[in-house]
Amino acid sequence: MSESAVTAPTAFRERLFVPWWGWPLPLAAAALLAAEIHMGFPGVRSWLPYVVLLPLAVLLLARLGSVKVEVSGGELRVGEAHVPLELLGEVEVFDAKGKRRAMGPNLDPMAFVAHRGWVGPMVRVRLEDPRDPTPYWLFSVRSAEELAAVLRER
Structure with a gap:
């Protein structure tokens, strides 16, 4: 490190x-x-x-039952998974209703998902790494708009 x-x-x-x-x-x-x-x-x-x-x-x-979502050291960390910020693409925020579509018919089976049912909002971050088969990360976070702003300004 x-x-x-x-x-x-x-x-x-x-x-x-x-x-x-x-x-x-x-x-x-x-x-x-x-x-x-x-x-x-x-x-x-x-x-x-x-x-x-x-x-x-x-x-x-x-x-x-707990998971940590963090942006530090040039990486996005969700639980034990981490990805460098320079490999992140489009950031989308879903409310509780939009989460149903994102987790249901629109979910890519290759996506990384960290869902917590008791947390309403979710964030989807597209990955821009051609070597990684994971198209995006989809994860629950209470302060979704704040996280999205941090990721967009990187």
Whole structure:
């Protein structure tokens, strides 16, 4: 990694987490599963499923349910994927209704998609790399207009 990539300012950063209303059902399912295991193994070990399954559910929701969208160091990063800004083309913003068409009949199967259903807006960024078979990136981001402005001014 070059020194400029390390010291480059972050132009945009957003982390998408699972909202509060997405937590009760998985936690209830983990508690129910722990209770079922508890009924099968009474005694001293009865607390063990609760100690293991509930924190595991929290960890899975926190880790797998979040994604970071960032523009820094001359790259666009969405989760673990990254692409240099000079390889980006047209930037489009979709609202919740436009997202249906972009994710439905208009979706290219070769596209990189990072969709979070609880986030309304999406951004589509076309790639201008002839060696990359991915035509565009389509990803959820709450501050879609702000990100699009950052990407357009690069």
